[in-house]
Amino acid sequence: MIEIKLPFWLGGEQLAKLSRAARRYWERVEHWLRWPLRQTDAETCALGVLDLLAWQRNIARFTGEPESLYRLRVKYAYANAVDAGSVAGFKRILQRLGVGYVEIEERAPGRDWDVITLRLSDGQLSANPELLRIILQMYGRTCRRYEFELITPVTLAVSAGTFDWDQHTLTATLPNSLRLTLRLAEPHHDSQLFVARL
Structure with a gap:
């Protein structure tokens, strides 16, 4: 916003009106002066100017193309030609x-x-x-x-956990009688080997 300071001997309500009018006038002049600069930007220029920019950059609008996509194609025409x-x-x-x-x-x-x-x-x-x-x-x-x-993107869920493997080897040797009582119970994937010699 343009800041306008008027001479100090003017004062009151008339000074405020004059200041607002001058500010509006110079903002409008600034808008007019910036108009040609805005027309070189493919995202904000008028559609007629955009067609001229597109012709200059060898871009033709295809049937049913949305205006936003057309503006992007015109804006990035040079960068796209370099990257091709x-x-x-x-x-x-x-x-x-x-x-x-x-x-x-x-x-x-x-x-x-x-x-x-x-x-x-x-x-x-x-x-x-x-x-x-x-x-x-x-x-x-x-x-x-x-x-x-x-x-085709597929959602995959992987969970981490522990995987235990235990091995127990129990050997019992009895001289004459056979009486073997073993109580092992674990919910793991276990390998158990029992050897009994008589």
């Missing part, structure tokens, strides 16, 4: 455009050398089919075939 061509860069492109986590495998053993496999979840693939097609067309590698594999 590498696995890490392609992952960054997909992260920037809101697709999310993707696994990429190139030159898999037993496959043709030009096949690149993209592993996505079913939700990612069904939510963004047209976007993925356009990303592969614009930023994918030349002379490569792309195929999709689905990743």
Whole structure:
């Protein structure tokens, strides 16, 4: 906010009115002066200016594309062009455009050398089919075939606990009579060996 100080000999209610009017005027002038700067930002510019920026950056809006995604594609066009061509860069492109986590495998053993496999979840693939097609067309590698594999996340619970194993060896030797009483009872997985010699 612009702070306006008027000469001290003006005072009272008229001074406050004049100060508010001057502040509003200069805020409006500041808004007008900042307008061209705001038009270069793809996230806040007018839609007509966004179309010009998109044309300049070789981005075409596809049918049914939400405006927020269109603005993201225009905003990150240069960064996406720089990142195209590498696995890490392609992952960054997909992260920037809101697709999310993707696994990429190139030159898999037993496959043709030009096949690149993209592993996505079913939700990612069904939510963004047209976007993925356009990303592969614009930023994918030349002379490569792309195929999709689905990743299904599974919740796995693992608990830690103790696992005991005890071994008891009892030997009893009796000279003439056989009377052996043993009482061992443990709920573990035990191995017990009883040897009796007569």
